[in-house]
Amino acid sequence: MAYEKVNELNLKDTELRLGLPGTGQVKEEKEVSCVRSNKRQHQSDNEEESTPPTKTQIVGWPPVRSYRKNNNSVVSYVKVSMDGAPYLRKIDLKTYKNYSELLKELENMFKFTIGEYSEREGYRGSGVVPTYEDKDGDWMLVGDVPWDMFTSSCKRLRIMKGSDALALDSAL
Amino acid sequence: MPEDDEDQSPPSDLRSQPPCSPNKSRNCISSSSSQTFPDHVLENVLENVLQFLDSRCDRNAASLVCKLWWKVEGLTRSEVFIGNCYALSPARLTQRFKRVRSLLLKGKPRFADFNLMPPDWGANIAPWVSTMAKAYPWLEKVDLKRMFVTDDDLALLAESFPGFKELILVCCEGFGTSGIAVVANKCRKLKVLDLIESEVTDDEVDWVSCFPEDVTCLESLAFDCVEAPINFKALEGLVGRSPSLRKLRLNRFVSLEELRRLLLLGAPQLTSLGTGSFSRGDQSDEQGPPDYAAAFRACKSVVCLSGFRELMPEYLPAILPVCANLTSLNFSYANISPDMFKPIIHSCHKLQIFWALDSICDEGLQAVAATCKELRELRIFPFDPREDSEGPVSELGLQAISEGCRKLESLLYFCQRMTNAALIAMSHNCPELTVFRLCIMGRHRPDHVTGKAMDEGFGAIVKNCKKLTRLAVSGLLTDQAFRYMGEYGKLIRTLSVAFAGDSDMALRHVLEGCPRLQKLEIRDSPFGDVALRSGMHRYYNMRFVWMSACSLSMGCCKDVARAMPNLVVEVIGSDDDDENREFVETLYMYRSLDGPRKDAPQFVTIL
Numbered sequence: 001m002a003y004e005k006v007n008e009l010n011l012k013d014t015e016l017r018l019g020l021p022g023t024g025q026v027k028e029e030k031e032v033s034c035v036r037s038n039k040r041q042h043q044s045d046n047e048e049e050s051t052p053p054t055k056t057q058i059v060g061w062p063p064v065r066s067y068r069k070n071n072n073s074v075v076s077y078v079k080v081s082m083d084g085a086p087y088l089r090k091i092d093l094k095t096y097k098n099y100s101e102l103l104k105e106l107e108n109m110f111k112f113t114i115g116e117y118s119e120r121e122g123y124r125g126s127g128v129v130p131t132y133e134d135k136d137g138d139w140m141l142v143g144d145v146p147w148d149m150f151t152s153s154c155k156r157l158r159i160m161k162g163s164d165a166l167a168l169d170s171a172l
Numbered sequence: 173m174p175e176d177d178e179d180q181s182p183p184s185d186l187r188s189q190p191p192c193s194p195n196k197s198r199n200c201i202s203s204s205s206s207q208t209f210p211d212h213v214l215e216n217v218l219e220n221v222l223q224f225l226d227s228r229c230d231r232n233a234a235s236l237v238c239k240l241w242w243k244v245e246g247l248t249r250s251e252v253f254i255g256n257c258y259a260l261s262p263a264r265l266t267q268r269f270k271r272v273r274s275l276l277l278k279g280k281p282r283f284a285d286f287n288l289m290p291p292d293w294g295a296n297i298a299p300w301v302s303t304m305a306k307a308y309p310w311l312e313k314v315d316l317k318r319m320f321v322t323d324d325d326l327a328l329l330a331e332s333f334p335g336f337k338e339l340i341l342v343c344c345e346g347f348g349t350s351g352i353a354v355v356a357n358k359c360r361k362l363k364v365l366d367l368i369e370s371e372v373t374d375d376e377v378d379w380v381s382c383f384p385e386d387v388t389c390l391e392s393l394a395f396d397c398v399e400a401p402i403n404f405k406a407l408e409g410l411v412g413r414s415p416s417l418r419k420l421r422l423n424r425f426v427s428l429e430e431l432r433r434l435l436l437l438g439a440p441q442l443t444s445l446g447t448g449s450f451s452r453g454d455q456s457d458e459q460g461p462p463d464y465a466a467a468f469r470a471c472k473s474v475v476c477l478s479g480f481r482e483l484m485p486e487y488l489p490a491i492l493p494v495c496a497n498l499t500s501l502n503f504s505y506a507n508i509s510p511d512m513f514k515p516i517i518h519s520c521h522k523l524q525i526f527w528a529l530d531s532i533c534d535e536g537l538q539a540v541a542a543t544c545k546e547l548r549e550l551r552i553f554p555f556d557p558r559e560d561s562e563g564p565v566s567e568l569g570l571q572a573i574s575e576g577c578r579k580l581e582s583l584l585y586f587c588q589r590m591t592n593a594a595l596i597a598m599s600h601n602c603p604e605l606t607v608f609r610l611c612i613m614g615r616h617r618p619d620h621v622t623g624k625a626m627d628e629g630f631g632a633i634v635k636n637c638k639k640l641t642r643l644a645v646s647g648l649l650t651d652q653a654f655r656y657m658g659e660y661g662k663l664i665r666t667l668s669v670a671f672a673g674d675s676d677m678a679l680r681h682v683l684e685g686c687p688r689l690q691k692l693e694i695r696d697s698p699f700g701d702v703a704l705r706s707g708m709h710r711y712y713n714m715r716f717v718w719m720s721a722c723s724l725s726m727g728c729c730k731d732v733a734r735a736m737p738n739l740v741v742e743v744i745g746s747d748d749d750d751e752n753r754e755f756v757e758t759l760y761m762y763r764s765l766d767g768p769r770k771d772a773p774q775f776v777t778i779l
Contacts, residue, residue: 060286060695061670062586062613064557065343067369067397068504136453 082159129160218244261766262303274313305332313338323351330358338364348373357382366394374400381406390414394421401425421446424481432467439470447479464490478502495519503528510535527551530565537569541576549582563588574598582607589620595629599636609644615671618648631656644668654678658685666691676703683707693718701728720758733779741779
């Protein structure tokens, strides 16, 4: 099946499928109501550890009340928009450990290359600028604050490109 | 003491007939026989004596002496505890006890907290409120756990009890801020409004403004679980006109700056403080950041500190002035690293209760062990509650705690790695342990050093901790672990088992060996019909048994239900077609004086 390129996006990248965006292997997470443990699970557990891709999340395990889970927000999905793209994506910020992982993922997802980041000048050279909306509703440049602070304050991402980005580039 | 909180004997005191049989006349004073004093004099004497009995256990015992004592005890019991709302009907309560001022009621089984039960299972407070509205117009206190409470229920409560003083809702749901508003507004004598770990819907009602405008009687106001913004100005006004306020637990919609203002208003009286978000909004600093430590310096009486819902770690040192006085500290909503944590805990010498996330790491636990020699209760929750998460705490932290905190009584510990050696050490170092709940988050995980099952570790705990009343096990466990439990766990009242054991024998060991077992909750373990049948001699003496995703057949459950008419046997289904099901998805059974409930939803089958 041939995938068309629309607006420089490879649609294969934006097709709906189970799995986290950007991951090459298909990682399926599905909720099951229980796991039959009539047989010893011991061996199958070892198997699970050596073949990582498929992992089943067990309902209610570990036994932490959802109230606590919500508060700690281990998963934080944010919308990602790219100027000119037909629709948005969603990514889980907690799956990345630092800015370079995140940016690399964004580059893969939207098929662009980002310039080099410098504290003083922002992203130079590519005409693409990653920005994010923080808790206060302000649009900030990605990369200025420490990673942990970024993940807890980032509400959504916007990849600016084209004329907007150029204006930003030259203004800085 | 945990024992005082729980019903030890079967609810014989709630039977409508007194326990004394006609033949047992030696100690009985029957109304028809001749005696020295008229009945009513004896009754009066007894009343005056029995009113001093507070403990539930003592009262239960007293009511079994004879008919008269049974009757008088029923007249003088002012606080009633019902551990399972379906064990009896509201009518029975009001028939047996005539002058109740305080009701403690528990509803759903604990495993419902972990989505193991569909919603709308029951535990509605409505019939209780409506019955008590007529029978106990002087009711002062209602304390509910895992009950379904609607706004209408709260409204009825507020209207029906003019002297109402204390409302405590723990792990409840079904109501919203509009229900709270009615309680705030109508209960003019309200002293305690504690909403703890409950789900409260945001009806966009300004409930804080609904308190009466004159001086209030409020002593405790806890709303840290309310996920809705509040009118801060109204809260300030409320705190200002509540001179008796000792406990205040704010929700995360109160900022650090607002907290500071509240503390300047009412800090000196507060003994318990929930700090809200502990973060600042984006305010411009006029002359540098405000002095939050000064606000905490004013908190001379605070001994219990919690909150930190959206902690900005750079402000944490502001609490240092109160640390030396703290007996209870709850950091379990704050992602605090060891480096941030150590300077704080270093000052907490008097700490007895400590809750935190595992983000403090083994290093943080070592710091706790070094400083908190008075520690009685420790709870470590996972920041990342998944089976395959990193797990920053391990046997090292547990070992350190066992060596440093010898007075430990209660432990809840989530981790990814554990060893038998650490558990054995703890069993020797902490003889005062009454509650031991260890959750190794990876299912069936063995001792990560030896590769063996966790049998010996848990065995040591049940053997050496002679006061143990509550146990939750995890990790790789064979039948041997359960053999130890049956042999040594003579005081165990509550047992939680998940993904453990090899065969029916495991459950049999427990049912045959643990005479004090009251509450048994099991999930995903290979226990079947033989095991279930082996416990028939015990089920009337237990509060409940929960078994989900085990190997029980419908036929066996039906047999048990048939053999034990006072046992309500609920089978809670799943989406699968019942016919094809080999095993019952969930069995929940409990003794009841009034037969099966009438409000069971469709997915519950009562056998």
